Amino acid sequence: MQLRPMYRDLREFIDLVDQLGSLRRIEGADPRFEIGGITEVAAGLPDCPCLLFDSLKGHRRGFRIVTNTTTNVQRAALALGLDPMLRPLDALKAWMEKRQALRPLAPILVEDAAFLQNTLVGQDVDVTQFPAPVWHRQDGGPFIGSGSIVIMRDPDHGWINASIYRVQVHGPEKVTVQFDHGGRHGAIIAKKYWDRGESCPLAIVHGEDPALFIAGFEYLADGSSEYEFAGSIRGAPIEVCRAPKTGLPVPASAEIVFEGRLLPMSQITLPEGPFGEFTGYYAAAARPGPVMEIAAVHHRDDPILLASPPMKPPRFHFGLPLRAATIWSNLQAAGVAEVTGAWQHVSQLMTVVALRQRYDGHAKRAALVAAAHSYMARIIVVVDDDIDPSNLADVMWAVTTRCEPSENIDIVRNAWSSALDPRISPDDKERGVTSHSKALIDACRPFGWRDKFPRASALSAEEASEVERKWGAFIRPRS
Ligand SMILES: Cc1cc2nc3c(=O)[nH]c(=O)nc-3n(C[C@H](O)[C@H](O)[C@H](O)COP(=O)(O)O)c2cc1C
Ligand SMILES: [Mn+2]
Numbered sequence: 001m002q003l004r005p006m007y008r009d010l011r012e013f014i015d016l017v018d019q020l021g022s023l024r025r026i027e028g029a030d031p032r033f034e035i036g037g038i039t040e041v042a043a044g045l046p047d048c049p050c051l052l053f054d055s056l057k058g059h060r061r062g063f064r065i066v067t068n069t070t071t072n073v074q075r076a077a078l079a080l081g082l083d084p085m086l087r088p089l090d091a092l093k094a095w096m097e098k099r100q101a102l103r104p105l106a107p108i109l110v111e112d113a114a115f116l117q118n119t120l121v122g123q124d125v126d127v128t129q130f131p132a133p134v135w136h137r138q139d140g141g142p143f144i145g146s147g148s149i150v151i152m153r154d155p156d157h158g159w160i161n162a163s164i165y166r167v168q169v170h171g172p173e174k175v176t177v178q179f180d181h182g183g184r185h186g187a188i189i190a191k192k193y194w195d196r197g198e199s200c201p202l203a204i205v206h207g208e209d210p211a212l213f214i215a216g217f218e219y220l221a222d223g224s225s226e227y228e229f230a231g232s233i234r235g236a237p238i239e240v241c242r243a244p245k246t247g248l249p250v251p252a253s254a255e256i257v258f259e260g261r262l263l264p265m266s267q268i269t270l271p272e273g274p275f276g277e278f279t280g281y282y283a284a285a286a287r288p289g290p291v292m293e294i295a296a297v298h299h300r301d302d303p304i305l306l307a308s309p310p311m312k313p314p315r316f317h318f319g320l321p322l323r324a325a326t327i328w329s330n331l332q333a334a335g336v337a338e339v340t341g342a343w344q345h346v347s348q349l350m351t352v353v354a355l356r357q358r359y360d361g362h363a364k365r366a367a368l369v370a371a372a373h374s375y376m377a378r379i380i381v382v383v384d385d386d387i388d389p390s391n392l393a394d395v396m397w398a399v400t401t402r403c404e405p406s407e408n409i410d411i412v413r414n415a416w417s418s419a420l421d422p423r424i425s426p427d428d429k430e431r432g433v434t435s436h437s438k439a440l441i442d443a444c445r446p447f448g449w450r451d452k453f454p455r456a457s458a459l460s461a462e463e464a465s466e467v468e469r470k471w472g473a474f475i476r477p478r479s
Pocket of ligand 2: 161162163185220221224226
């Protein structure tokens with residue numbers, strides 16, 4: 001595998017994106033609705049640029065926000081330390097192979113960090129100096145954390161959890177942190193402190209480097225730290241520095257750090273949300289959320305906030321569907337042979353698997369395994385190996401020409417979804433239902449008569465790229 005030099009921090013990553021020609025600088029936008037709107041429209045463009053906002057309305061010049069940081073395949077590959085020029089499915093495969101070989105790398109402690117350039121404590125703490133967008137019209141308020149990392153130490157075993165949970169601003173020294181459910185490591189750790197009648201020390205890191213951003217939403221086992229996973233993505237330990245107030249190790253490359261305590265919910269809560277979700281809908285009204293009292297704020301000069309708001313699908317936080325790589329690995333582990341690719345579309349609400357059919361029932365076997373691991377996806381499609389699963393137009397061509405609905409669609413009921421699912425009825429939600437049904441669509445040529453299936457007249461992928469290589473300059477728009 002080709003190793004690439006890694007960016008040192010978010011700033012270096014943004015420079016690399018700029019060198020790829022994908023960075024757009026935007027001045028004068030309003031954090032209230034405008035940044036969210038511009039981010040969503042930009043993410044819908046074919047080249048999906050990365051946006052760096054400066055001179056925000058009501059804020060000091062230099063206090064910046066970056067969005068769409070890793071939302072296309074090229075930038076996602078760059079963040080993972082892969083060749084950004086790989087084709088989508090090849091990039092996903094390269095990540096799957098890299099991920100399978102990763103070994104945790106413990107962080108190393110350093111004495112100094114750029115975020116110590118500016119420190120505010122006690123009465124001087126005011127987090128409203130940082131621009132925090134109201135992303136969608138009906139959101140309950142400004143959210144400074146939409147891709148920020150929440151850092152806590154397990155009080156029993158001492159390991160550090162560093163994951164992404166959203167952070168809403170409620171006042172100069174008050175924010176809330178949201179856990180989707182009690183199984184989140186942050187929720188488990190906080191509860192341990194609260195059950196002892198203590199508040200939970202925590203740090204929130206904004207403007208982390210993209211390897212930490214990726215680690216922040218990986219499902220890792222209890223006791224394994226996202227820091228070690230980020231180090232293994234980088235191929236070098238990440239540097240951490242003790243935060244002055246709490247002593248928590250925080251990444252030295254951070255742009256902004258909040259330190260403080262998460263107060264027991266029996267003592268105080270504030271209304272958290274609503275917040276537009278990655279489905280493109282709201283999932284709940286405002287609910288009581290745990291409050292962080294901020295004791296100290298540190299930041300680099302001219303800090304940059306990495307923001308990753310949920311947007312209407314197919315816009316997603318990350319340009320490569322990393323969970324599809326997991327499904328692909330699961331198919332391999334389950335012994336389903338000849339899988340040539342997997343992809344998730346519509347922000348992971350649809351899974352596609354491609355394979356070279358070997359026997360009758362092979363496609364259905366793959367569909368069942370993929371369905372079992374497809375969180376919230378209502379549609380699972382299996383296609384032949386001549387179809388690129390990352391290309392939705394190709395996939396739908398297969399669905400509309402190789403699948404006979406009366407024979408090739410099955411429904412699996414009571415399968416894995418979540419409370420974010422907009423199509424679970426209010427009554428069912430009231431009763432705690434979080435499952436839905438999944439349609440398994442076999443869009444492969446029917447195994448029994450695949451040799452008699454009409455021959456495709458379309459170019460193969462190889463033929464198409466040969467044409468592109470030879471004639472592409474003539475047929476593409478002139479820029
Ligand atoms: C941009 C982004 C925002 C997220 N926001 C939340 C959130 O507000 N609450 C939550 O519980 N999970 C959120 N998640 C999902 C968790 O970060 C993810 O499930 C993570 O693996 C949880 O880590 P844990 O196992 O250490 O709890 C978010 C993920 C991403 C990528
Ligand atoms: Mn964790």
